[in-house]
Each structure stands twice: as C-alpha cells, then as structure tokens.
Amino acid sequence: MNKKGLFFTVIVIAMFLVLFFLSNNYLSRVKDFEGNLKGTLVSDQIRFIEDSIVFEYYTKIIDLKPGTIERIGEGQIRIDFPNAGRLPSLENKTEMIRLYKNYTEGRLSQLSNVNITLINFYPNLTIVPYGSVFMKEGNNLTFYNFNYTWLKKVVIELKVNESEDDIDSISVPSDGDDSYPSIKVKIRDTSGSGKGRGEEILDEDVNLNPSTKNSFVINFSSGSSVRVDFGRFNGHDGTFITHVNKLFANVTLFEVKYKAVNQTVKALGGNFTLTKLNFTKNTELVIASE
Numbered sequence: 367m368n369k370k371g372l373f374f375t376v377i378v379i380a381m382f383l384v385l386f387f388l389s390n391n392y393l394s395r396v397k398d399f400e401g402n403l404k405g406t407l408v409s410d411q412i413r414f415i416e417d418s419i420v421f422e423y424y425t426k427i428i429d430l431k432p433g434t435i436e437r438i439g440e441g442q443i444r445i446d447f448p449n450a451g452r453l454p455s456l457e458n459k460t461e462m463i464r465l466y467k468n469y470t471e472g473r474l475s476q477l478s479n480v481n482i483t484l485i486n487f488y489p490n491l492t493i494v495p496y497g498s499v500f501m502k503e504g505n506n507l508t509f510y511n512f513n514y515t516w517l518k519k520v521v522i523e524l525k526v527n528e529s530e531d532d533i534d535s536i537s538v539p540s541d542g543d544d545s546y547p548s549i550k551v552k553i554r555d556t557s558g559s560g561k562g563r564g565e566e567i568l569d570e571d572v573n574l575n576p577s578t579k580n581s582f583v584i585n586f587s588s589g590s591s592v593r594v595d596f597g598r599f600n601g602h603d604g605t606f607i608t609h610v611n612k613l614f615a616n617v618t619l620f621e622v623k624y625k626a627v628n629q630t631v632k633a634l635g636g637n638f639t640l641t642k643l644n645f646t647k648n649t650e651l652v653i654a655s656e
Contacts, residue, residue: 412640412647415480419470423635424653427462427489429455429502433633435656441626442518445493445633445654450617453524453610454505459489479642486636491653494632496624507608507617514576514604516624519548522594522608523619528586529555530565538570539580546573549596549606551582552619576604588612631656 424430429451438444467484475482490501498517499510511517550571554564567584574580574596582594590612599605608617624631635651 409645411478412480412642412645415474415478415482415640416638416647416649419482419484419638420651420653422466423651427459427466428491428635428653430653433654435631435633435654437626437656438623443624443626443631443656445622445624445631447620447654448618450507450620451502453502453507453608453615453617455502459501459503463487463489481639481641483639483641484636485638487638487651488636491633491635493622493624494634495627495629496631498622500620500633505610507620508600509606509622510600510602511576511604511606512602514547516627517547517576517604517622518625519550519621519623520596520606521550521552521619521621522617523552523554524592524608524615525554525556525564525618526567526592526610526613526615527556528567528588528590528613529557530567532586532588533567534585534587535583536568536585537581537583538568539572539574539582541572542575544573546575547596547604548572549574549580549594551594553584553592586613 424432430447431449433445433447435443435445467487470482470484489503490499492499496516497512499512501508507522509520548571551568552566552570553568554566557564568582570582576597578597579599580595580597582592584592591610592613592615593607593609593611595605595607595609597603597605599607608615632650632655633653635653637648637650640647640649
C-alpha cells in the first residue's frame with residue numbers, strides 16, 4: 367500500500383509540474399503576443415500620424431503635388447514638381463506653420479496620446495545635399511541656390527488668367543555663356559483645359575549669369591504682370607524668383623536639374639519625433655526622394 371501510495375503521489379506531482387510548466391509557457395506566449403500586438407498597434411498609429419503630417423505639410427502648407435527625383439543622362443539629377451500650386455499664395459504660410467505646429471504638438475498629441483515634436487518646421491523645403499531652398503509666400507515663388515555651381519537648369523511653366531491678345535510688352539534677358547545655368551520660362555493663357563494647353567504667351571530658354579540681375583517681364587494692358595528673375599536677388603547669387611502682380615497663375619511645372627552627386631538626393635521639409643510608451647521614431651519630413 368505504501369508503495370502504491372508513493373507511486374500515486376509521484377504521478378500526481380509529475381502531472382502538476384507538467385501542468386505548471388504548460389501554464390507558464392502559455393502565459394508567457396500570451397504576454398509576448400500582447401506585447402507584439404501592442405507594439406504593432408503603436409507602430410501603426412505612429413505611421414498614421416507620420417503620413418498625416420507629411421500630407422498636410424505637402425499639399426496644404428507648401429501646396430505641391432507629389433514630385434519625382436531621378437538621375438538622367440549627362441551626369442545630372444532632375445527634380446520635377448508637375449503641379450506646384452498657385453500664385454499668389456493667399457494664405458500667410460508662416461502663420462499657417464505656427465498654428466499647425468501649436469495644434470500638432472498640443473491638441474493632436476493629447477488626443478492621440480503620442481508625444482509629437484516638430485523640428486525645423488518652416489513653410490519651405492530644402493533640396494539635400496545641394497542646399498537649395500524652395501518657398502512660396504504671397505505673390506512670389508522663390509528658389510534660393512546658395513551653391514549655384516551645382517545648378518544646371520530651372521524650368522517654370524505657368525498658366526495665367528490673361529490673354530496673348532492683351533500683352534502690352536515683353537522683355538527677355540540676353541542669352542549668356544553656355545557655362546551659365548539654363549533658365550526656361552513657359553507661359554500660356556487659360557484658353558484650354560489640361561496640362562500644356564492654352565495659347566502660348568512666352569516660351570524662352572536662355573543661359574543666365576547667376577551673379578547679375580536678369581529678368582523676364584510680361585506686362586498686360588490690364589496693368590497686371592508676370593516677372594521671372596534669376597541672378598543676384600535678395601542679396602544672394604543664383605536666386606530664382608517668379609512674381610505675379612494683379613493676376614492668378616497656376617504653376618503647371620517646376621523643374622530643376624543639377625550636376626549629379628554620389629549621395630541620395632531628397633527634398634526635405636524638416637524633422638519630427640513621435641513618442642508613445644517606450645517607442646520613439648525620429649524621421650525626416652520627406653517631400654520627394656530618388
């Protein structure tokens with residue numbers, strides 16, 4: 367009897383130990399699953415907020431449609447924004463950035479329970495590694511090229527709410543040395559729907575000295591005008607400015623070509639950090655990348 371009782375006790379203890387290890391293993395797996403699920407949910411939420419910030423900045427503040435960056439022949443990089451918004455920009459973009467930053471870091475952080483910090487957040491974008499800066503404010507689209515030696519070409523195409531028949535005068539700068547950047551200005555009126563349609567008002571492509579003042583100017587009989595400057599403006603060489611006065615213009619193409627570099631070329635709008643629980647993501651606000 368004693369032997370049978372001892373044997374029975376050993377069996378019970380063994381079964382208890384098996385059940386104990388099985389339950390511990392199950393609980394460990396459940397805990398790992400819950401941790402992975404929580405991590406996935408946090409990651410998905412942060413990705414959603416990240417995409418939302420990029421979209422708001424891209425389409426509403428900078429007012430651009432998605433662009434492309436690619437390497438082309440002759441050792442060049444081409445950056446295209448096929449729809450770069452409207453001029454004049456009626457919103458105060460500096461104020462828009464301030465309000466959006468305050469809302470995002472404040473109310474949106476509270477509602478989403480995610481700590482959001484926007485860094486170097488301005489109403490412009492920077493082309494890295496060239497250091498060129500693109501911005502629109504008021505009646506101007508401005509493109510600074512602080513190291514213009516990399517610059518090969520700038521193209522802007524506009525559709526304006528004026529007619530070819532209403533041109534009062536046109537002034538085009540003289541073509542310069544082939545070593546200078548090429549500046550192409552193409553302007554059409556709105557008589558025709560779709561890209562590239564409408565009566566042609568101006569189509570010029572000239573090489574211009576980035577250290578002097580060069581301007582394309584179109585005056586209309588209504589008193590409105592379009593001016594495209596390239597050269598030494600706002601105290602900087604290599605500056606490109608499109609200015610409209612008393613008219614509306616849709617920027618149907620903004621394109622830049624540079625000498626190629628052995629680095630990834632990106633258009634950036636600053637940085638931001640997203641933190642929730644023990645998960646932190648630091649990311650660049652990428653507007654376009656090759």
